[in-house]
Amino acid sequence: MLEIKELRAGAGDVEILKGITLSVKPGEVHAIMGPNGSGKSTLAQVLAGHPAYEVTGGSVTYMGQDLLDMEPEARAQAGVFLAFQYPVEIPGVSNAYFLRAAYNEIRKANGQEELDPMDFLDVLEAKLKVVEWEPEIMSRAVNHGFSGGEKKRNEILQMAVLEPRLAILDETDSGLDIDALRIVANGVNRLRHPERATIVVTHYQRLLNYIVPDYVHVLSGGRIVKSGGRELALELESRGYEWIEEEVGAA
Amino acid sequence: MIETYVREFEAFSANGGGSPAWLAEQRRAAMDRFARVGFPTAKDEEWRFTPVTPIAQASFTPAPAATVTADALAPFLFGNPGWPLLVFVNGRYQAELSSAALPGGAVAENLAAAIARDPSLEAHLGRHAPVEESAFTALNTAFLREGAFVHVPARVVLPEPVHALFVTTAGAEGGVAHPRNLFIVEREARASIIESYVTLAPGASYFTNAVTEVLSGENAWTEHTRLQRESESAYHVGLTHVEQERDSHYRSFTLAMGGAIARHNLHVRLNAPGIETLMYGLYLTRGQQLVDNHTAIYHDHPNCNSWEVYKGVLDGRSRGVFNGKVFVKPEAQKTDAKQTNRNLILSDGARVDTKPQLEIFADDVKCTHGATIGRLDEVAVFYARSRGIPAAEARRLLTYAFAAEVVHEVALAPVREELDRLVLERLGTLA
Numbered sequence: 131m132l133e134i135k136e137l138r139a140g141a142g143d144v145e146i147l148k149g150i151t152l153s154v155k156p157g158e159v160h161a162i163m164g165p166n167g168s169g170k171s172t173l174a175q176v177l178a179g180h181p182a183y184e185v186t187g188g189s190v191t192y193m194g195q196d197l198l199d200m201e202p203e204a205r206a207q208a209g210v211f212l213a214f215q216y217p218v219e220i221p222g223v224s225n226a227y228f229l230r231a232a233y234n235e236i237r238k239a240n241g242q243e244e245l246d247p248m249d250f251l252d253v254l255e256a257k258l259k260v261v262e263w264e265p266e267i268m269s270r271a272v273n274h275g276f277s278g279g280e281k282k283r284n285e286i287l288q289m290a291v292l293e294p295r296l297a298i299l300d301e302t303d304s305g306l307d308i309d310a311l312r313i314v315a316n317g318v319n320r321l322r323h324p325e326r327a328t329i330v331v332t333h334y335q336r337l338l339n340y341i342v343p344d345y346v347h348v349l350s351g352g353r354i355v356k357s358g359g360r361e362l363a364l365e366l367e368s369r370g371y372e373w374i375e376e377e378v379g380a381a
Numbered sequence: 382m383i384e385t386y387v388r389e390f391e392a393f394s395a396n397g398g399g400s401p402a403w404l405a406e407q408r409r410a411a412m413d414r415f416a417r418v419g420f421p422t423a424k425d426e427e428w429r430f431t432p433v434t435p436i437a438q439a440s441f442t443p444a445p446a447a448t449v450t451a452d453a454l455a456p457f458l459f460g461n462p463g464w465p466l467l468v469f470v471n472g473r474y475q476a477e478l479s480s481a482a483l484p485g486g487a488v489a490e491n492l493a494a495a496i497a498r499d500p501s502l503e504a505h506l507g508r509h510a511p512v513e514e515s516a517f518t519a520l521n522t523a524f525l526r527e528g529a530f531v532h533v534p535a536r537v538v539l540p541e542p543v544h545a546l547f548v549t550t551a552g553a554e555g556g557v558a559h560p561r562n563l564f565i566v567e568r569e570a571r572a573s574i575i576e577s578y579v580t581l582a583p584g585a586s587y588f589t590n591a592v593t594e595v596l597s598g599e600n601a602w603t604e605h606t607r608l609q610r611e612s613e614s615a616y617h618v619g620l621t622h623v624e625q626e627r628d629s630h631y632r633s634f635t636l637a638m639g640g641a642i643a644r645h646n647l648h649v650r651l652n653a654p655g656i657e658t659l660m661y662g663l664y665l666t667r668g669q670q671l672v673d674n675h676t677a678i679y680h681d682h683p684n685c686n687s688w689e690v691y692k693g694v695l696d697g698r699s700r701g702v703f704n705g706k707v708f709v710k711p712e713a714q715k716t717d718a719k720q721t722n723r724n725l726i727l728s729d730g731a732r733v734d735t736k737p738q739l740e741i742f743a744d745d746v747k748c749t750h751g752a753t754i755g756r757l758d759e760v761a762v763f764y765a766r767s768r769g770i771p772a773a774e775a776r777r778l779l780t781y782a783f784a785a786e787v788v789h790e791v792a793l794a795p796v797r798e799e800l801d802r803l804v805l806e807r808l809g810t811l812a
Contacts, residue, residue: 206769218764222782232768
């Protein structure tokens with residue numbers, strides 16, 4: 131589904147990703163862990179097409195297409211979803227309007243009929259249950275005045291409604307209390323499907339107790355320095371990141 | 382050309398503009414004043430960013446009478462079709478297109494009829510908006526005759542807004558109208574009044590010089606919406622002068638999207654304690670338009686609150702001007718005044734001059750102001766795109782959101798919805 135080969139990217143003159151290679155197959159959940167500044171979030175944002183980053187080398191193939199050649203909206207329409215680490219506030223646009231606009235753009239791009247507000251409400255109601263929210267949240271402006279936890283929950287709601295084929299969660303668990311974490315994890319687990327894949331970018335192992343990954347990759351200095359199964363996350367939890375960095379340094 | 386107006390004034394005085402005597406005298410004094418001072422120049426601080434040379438050098442003559450059909454007005458009407466409506470075409474009242482029966486002894490009619498009927502108007506008309514303040518006000522007062530008069534007696538609650546619609550036709554090319562409005566909302570009364578300036582000839586060049594005086598009585602609630610949708614080749618100068626009494630609530634929303642050069646002054650005098658004033662404004666400009674908003678609020682008494690938010694969206698090579706004055710007298714303790722002017726620039730050629738001007742002489746007050754000029758947040762654009770919304774649509778959505786934030790402050794839902802529609806319609810034309 132996703133083939134990342136020797137991906138290099140940076141911002142301005144600073145190279146942040148220094149050759150990332152990663153293969154994600156349908157049905158898999160990959161966790162990307164690593165210390166602050168390792169390039170985890172950059173990788174997530176580059177995959178979504180963030181304009182602040184420039185790709186300087188390598189390739190990314192998604193469903194047989196050159197992902198890096200696609201506009202951010204085209205990526206979304208093809209089923210790529212990034213849950214932002216810092217979701218953006220949009221005062222003046224209701225959550226309902228924004229989400230319906232996104233939902234319909236994606237449907238339109240895929241040759242499906244757009245839904246009117248009433249029909250969309252039906253879709254929405256079921257998804258609100260996933261994140262344990264009341265419909266009132268939909269009349270508030272997008273993320274405006276939301277608490278940190280509410281913003282993250284809103285990302286998961288968007289993901290649940292848009293049903294991406296490839297979901298990328300950028301530190302969605304950071305700053306969440308245990309209840310919010312459970313809701314976020316539940317949203318991700320509900321989306322698990324043999325034809326869908328998830329990349330969970332996280333700093334903490336805690337989330338992986340709820341979202342059990344098939345693979346864990348450790349990013350350091352813009353490279354994947356270690357890959358393994360779920361047990362790698364547990365080892366990181368007990369030993370920290372230093373030992374890996376030492377191991378890499380020694381090699 | 383001043384001479385054109387002097388000449389037209391003599392004709393106007395001889396033809397119905399000469400009575401009653403108190404008004405004839407007022408008009409004459411106003412004309413003398415105008416002839417003496419003439420149009421403002423760039424040296425005038427109040428007009429520094431808004432050159433009125435195109436108005437001063439043209440020879441606008443009174444716009445001719447014209448008839449329009451009810452169908453032609455349809456695009457400018459909104460809300461409930463039963464709303465009281467006063468229609469003026471090229472500055473002249475159109476009784477057959479108007480319908481303004483109000484409950485509880487309230488009145489909405491042509492000002493000319495009110496002048497003929499009600500001698501008590503002498504106490505108000507021209508007493509609040511001083512001709513000394515602006516040459517344009519003097520000029521309007523000299524030709525004062527027609528416009529909307531709304532009177533809501535004490536404790537009367539108007540169930541529906543009154544819409545005063547000023548329409549300009551293609552025949553008004555090169556013409557001028559001086560609409561004069563007077564809104565009196567007495568103690569404990571409640572009213573919503575909409576003032577619309579629209580055109581049936583989007584390319585026509587003409588001049589509208591409007592003055593509105595508003596009285597909001599003790600504990601009265603007044604909502605005032607002003608929609609300026611003139612031709613983008615026209616000139617529009619307007620003054621709204623508001624007098625507020627104790628515990629009254631006045632909220633204003635002004636939309637300015639028309640005019641080659643458009644200027645609106647909103648002056649609010651707080652004449653007693655306990656007053657609340659909300660001033661919201663939105664200007665949407667494109668092409669070569671210049672839209673100027675000047676506001677002034679006079680906190681003369683303690684315990685009054687004023688809240689002001691003006692927003693601008695500027696495209697093309699257009700220009701926006703904002704000047705917001707807040708005066709707080711020494712006795713106006715516990716004043717809470719907040720002023721905000723935010724501008725969104727959509728193109729390299731657009732430009733804004735914004736100037737908050739606070740003069741505070743009391744020491745126990747809360748007064749803040751802020752002005753910003755910026756572009757769309759690219760991270761927000763990316764956020765919308767990452768959800769599948771195409772770039773152009775994302776930009777429109779965020780631009781709409783910027784404007785909608787202030788539109789959503791309008792209390793009355795049908796007015797709010799109409800404003801929403803106008804904003805969306807305009808943004809639909811953006812690249």
